[in-house]
Amino acid sequence: AQSVTQLDSQVPVFEEAPVELRCNYSSSVSVYLFWYVQYPNQGLQLLLKYLSGSTLVKGINGFEAEFNKSQTSFHLRKPSVHISDTAEYFCAVSRGTSYGKLTFGQGTILTVHP
Amino acid sequence: EAQVTQNPRYLITVTGKKLTVTCSQNMNHEYMSWYRQDPGLGLRQIYYSMNVEVTDKGDVPEGYKVSRKEKRNFPLILESPSPNQTSLYFCASGGQAYGYTFGSGTRLTVV
Numbered sequence: 111a112q113s114v115t116q117l118d119s120q121v122p123v124f125e126e127a128p129v130e131l132r133c134n135y136s137s138s139v140s141v142y143l144f145w146y147v148q149y150p151n152q153g154l155q156l157l158l159k160y161l162s163g164s165t166l167v168k169g170i171n172g173f174e175a176e177f178n179k180s181q182t183s184f185h186l187r188k189p190s191v192h193i194s195d196t197a198e199y200f201c202a203v204s205r206g207t208s209y210g211k212l213t214f215g216q217g218t219i220l221t222v223h224p
Numbered sequence: 225e226a227q228v229t230q231n232p233r234y235l236i237t238v239t240g241k242k243l244t245v246t247c248s249q250n251m252n253h254e255y256m257s258w259y260r261q262d263p264g265l266g267l268r269q270i271y272y273s274m275n276v277e278v279t280d281k282g283d284v285p286e287g288y289k290v291s292r293k294e295k296r297n298f299p300l301i302l303e304s305p306s307p308n309q310t311s312l313y314f315c316a317s318g319g320q321a322y323g324y325t326f327g328s329g330t331r332l333t334v335v
Contacts, residue, residue: 119264144323153314154267156323200266211257211282212316212324214266 112137116215131186133201230327247315256298261312
């Protein structure tokens with residue numbers, strides 16, 4: 111079985127500051143890893159994904175994440191956040207196959223203050 | 225435009241009154257899935273479908289039914305809704321390489 115833990119339920123940050131949203135996973139098999147963003151009253155939008163290859167993955171809106179197999183982590187980072195980045199962020203994991211259940215973390219609410 | 229369409233967006237119903245939430249995708253994906261989202265719990269899978277006439281339970285299937293008679297449609301059926309099914313529901317389609325595409329969500333309230 112696979113599981114995901116997002117270590118912070120809420121992260122407040124000031125505009126233009128850097129941010130890191132932490133995600134740890136557990137799985138006995140190879141995995142694919144994802145970060146999704148949910149803006150208020152909207153569905154989930156894919157930010158980035160790690161399938162294989164380079165452990166540093168770049169996504170949309172200036173976000174990036176680094177896959178660390180030894181620490182079973184997939185932390186999301188942005189060097190300078192904007193007010194518009196205020197949203198809930200979900201880390202998700204699935205087995206490394208063509209189709210598979212996405213298992214989500216509990217979510218991290220990022221609030222960017224002016 | 226590639227999309228997953230859910231209807232309705234909002235629904236208030238009474239305990240025990242059967243309802244169906246529809247989900248349709250235009251990307252010819254074989255894999256579709258239903259999730260519910262509850263505060264502090266993230267998204268949990270209810271049911272999924274690998275293809276037409278192939279469905280299976282996710283983590284929280286109790287109280288729900290699904291059907292997959294056509295590739296593009298994957299309705300979620302609550303035959304006797306209860307207040308603990310009040311939640312935000314998402315339909316998704318796709319596969320690992322694409323990243324899953326999610327619908328806009330259906331906010332269901334059962335009173």
